[in-house]
Amino acid sequence: MVLHPQSMCPARESAIPVRVKNSYNPQTPGTLITKERDMSKAVVTSIVLKPSITMLDIVSTRMPGKYGFLAKVFSIFEDWHISVDCVATSEVSISLTLDQSKLCSRELIQQELDHIVEELEKIAVVKLLQNRSIIFLIGNVHRSSLVLEKAFNVLRRKGVNAQMISQGASKVNISIVVHDSEAKECVRALHSAFFENTNGFNHESSLETN
Known part of the structure; x- marks a missing residue:
């Protein structure tokens, strides 16, 4: 399930928690979106792929x-x-x-x-x-240097050259542009690096948008 950002405005303004569930697997807890969260141990909380840009x-x-x-x-x-x-x-x-x-x-x-x-x-x-894709790494504003270092190591091992890198003023979102043909494999490798070999790092989810 993908939520349009504007659909979240009433919940954000009223500080109402929103739980996003997987309609194909409703038994799982899904993702809980709240106004505040403890980010002290988090590095990357989610990875989003936006293909065909x-x-x-x-x-x-x-x-x-x-x-x-x-x-x-x-x-x-x-x-x-x-x-x-x-x-x-x-x-x-x-x-x-x-x-x-x-x-x-x-x-x-x-x-x-x-x-x-x-x-x-x-x-x-x-x-x-x-035929390009954007990979968004969303994480801890205070640990963005660590996110970039780890992401670059993953891309280097895959032999992928980032064609563009952008970071917003909030430092929460790091955007990396790669070719469509490389994107899904990059996301798998990044997911493995940040979420499966976490060494204690917290995470939430990986998403793909169309």
């Missing part, structure tokens, strides 16, 4: 230090009413993924992407990368 690598053709590049890039997505999901950026380059849920309801996905790339190419060199 679109990624863009955008490198500015302007001189370093020239203002307005980021604003122009995001104004193009605003004009086309397309939401950006994950972002990794420097002064003159951006890697980002598009919110697939905002694209799936559209009839002209590829045509819109072509127009966006055409607009971006007026100010940047653009690579459109499809």
